[in-house]
Amino acid sequence: MAYRETGKVREHKAAQRELLLATGEALVREGGFAALTVQALAARAGMGVGTVYRYFRAKDELATEVFRRATEREVAAVAAALAGQPDAVASLRAAIGCFARRALRAPRLAWGLIAEPVDPAVDAERLRYRAAYAELFEQVIAAGLRAGELPPQPTRLAAAALVGALAEALVGPLADHQADEPVIHELTLFCLRATGARLAEQENDHDQTDGFAPGRARGHA
Amino acid sequence: MAYRETGKVREHKAAQRELLLATGEALVREGGFAALTVQALAARAGMGVGTVYRYFRAKDELATEVFRRATEREVAAVAAALAGQPDAVASLRAAIGCFARRALRAPRLAWGLIAEPVDPAVDAERLRYRAAYAELFEQVIAAGLRAGELPPQPTRLAAAALVGALAEALVGPLADHQADEPVIHELTLFCLRATGARLAEQENDHDQTDGFAPGRARGHA
DNA sequence: CATAGGGCTGAATCGTGATTCACTTGGCCA
DNA sequence: TGGCCAAGTGAATCACGATTCAGCCCTATG
Incomplete structure (x- = not known):
């Protein structure tokens, strides 16, 4: 007998897979799913193209996985923002604010998750993503x-x-990309009105539960 | 001297170009812009692939033109629905109803114009389309x-x-595809509330100005 | 009807990115 | 250390649709 997978190897494989997924997401954050090519991924991750196929049956599978992870993180953040809100209006404010801040902070990713055209395989995942939000x-x-x-x-x-x-107001082609907070504030009002919430007409909109630490840099597209 | 373009030939060329554009739109109506391939177009129009290039420098140009025409028709219909409305609320009702009815009647086309990922060239056109609506x-x-x-x-x-x-409620992946009119009615209320219109709470929503003749068949996706 | 100047054709070619595979490298055990 | 097996490699191959082009065909004149 001459070889058996040892713990170290197993760890290494897990790390490689993880590296590919992380690198894949980085590419998507920069240029959307269109930038997620096997060549670019392999180069960025510092491995050969063929190696990618040792970890993923096909590109679809990889793209789907990248999508799913990002998705789950986003939806979880919004769900977390909802937790413990006293009433429906507060919940809506929290959810909208959380969604909006995250989308504005990572516009390419948001666009990729929400709107960018990708393969059918990923589209199926997107359906679940939107459905989860809805x-x-x-x-x-x-x-x-x-x-x-x-x-x-x-x-x-x-x-x-x-x-x-x-989605349209934040990442669509109509997004104005002005200062974030005023946009979020107005959009929140728009949504609250749309659902018929009775607004107190004084907007103390100091909710910032978006799952991010408060200060950080963010580039505009 | 032996040949000069005669009226008949000129007419024929115009007709051919027209045929290509119409056929192109038909393809888009059926399967979105993804279905608009040069091969399919030529086959459907009953001509050779090469001939297409006699009328359009490149596929981009053709796709853009198909997009532009459909776009202009849609926007014009909504603009027409707006004409002569007595106030803003009536105008919103008319515009929303018109937009919605047309989108529900040609979902693939609507999806192609609004959301489907296409080439950059067409995207530029789409920007204008959305901007026009906005x-x-x-x-x-x-x-x-x-x-x-x-x-x-x-x-x-x-x-x-x-x-x-x-867009999302009507042609997005979340669209429920139930009976049209109730959906349009509720969506209209949603939009009116969103803009802060004071609703009389009795909804006589009998406006049907959508630029279509009243009775016709429509398939559900 | 003969000829000239397009129009029309579709198989062949190109471009782009996914996928494969014959081969090299490196970790595991006796 | 030697032998074995999995991991890694990247040039070659595929797939798919746009684009070209050499040759065929039709229309308009004299």
Whole structure:
């Protein structure tokens, strides 16, 4: 007998796979999924093209995995922002603010997750991504309905429309890229009005629960 | 001397070009811009691949032209629906209804114009398309502001968010594809609330100005 | 009808990026 | 150390659609 996979090797393989996924996300953050080519990935990760295929059956699989991870992180952040909010309006504010800040901070990634055209395989994942967001918003709206905070409305439709409004205003081609906070503030008001929340007309919008540490640099596209 | 382009030939060339554009749009209506390949186009139009290049310098040019025409028709329809509306709320209702009905009637096309990833050349055109829509909505909102019908808000942002909400709810992956009219009705309410329109709470939403003849078949995706 | 100047054709070519594979390298055990 | 096996390599190959072009065909004149 001459060879058996040892712990060190196993660790190394896991690290390689991890490296590929991290590098893949970095590429996506810089240039969207279009920039995620096997050649570029291998070069950036410091390995040969063929090696990539030792860790992923096909590029689809890799891209899907990169998408899924980023997705899960984003959705989890929004879900976390929702936790413990006292009412539906506060929840909506928190969710919108969280979504918006993260999207504005990583616009290419957000665009990749939300809108960029990629393969069918990734598109299937995107469906789940949007659905997950819509689900979050839907539940908040439903809760608001039950509590009488929001007027009757089809929750699914409203949730979809919210996601669309946020996406378009933030990462769509119409995004103005002005100072972030005022945009977020106005967009929040827009969404709250859309769902029929009764606004107190004084907007103390000091919620910043977005899962990020407060100070950091961010480049504009 | 032996040949000079005669009227008949000129007409034929114009017809050929027209045929290509129309066929191109048909392909897009069926399968989005992804289905608009030179091969498919030539086959469908009943001519050789090379002939296509006699009428268009490159595929980009053709795709852009197909996009532009469809775009102009859509935007014109919405603009027409706006004409002569008494106030901002009526205008919003008309614009939203028109946009929505047309999008639901030709979902693939709408998706192609709004969201499908295509070449950079076409994307530039898309920018103009969205901007044109946003422009329409923006002006309505601005008028509403001046008239005191709508509360203060950044018109550009609100317009973008409206376009996004409509697009996502109607042609996005979250679209539910239920009966059209109820969806349009609810979406209209959503948008009116979003812009802060004071709703009379009785919704007589009998506006159907969408530029189409009333009865026709439409397939669900 | 003969001839000239396009128009039309579609197989061949190109470009771009994914995928393969014959080979080299390095870790594991006796 | 020697032998074995998996990991790594990257040039070659594929796939797919845009683009070209050498040759065929049609229309308009004299």
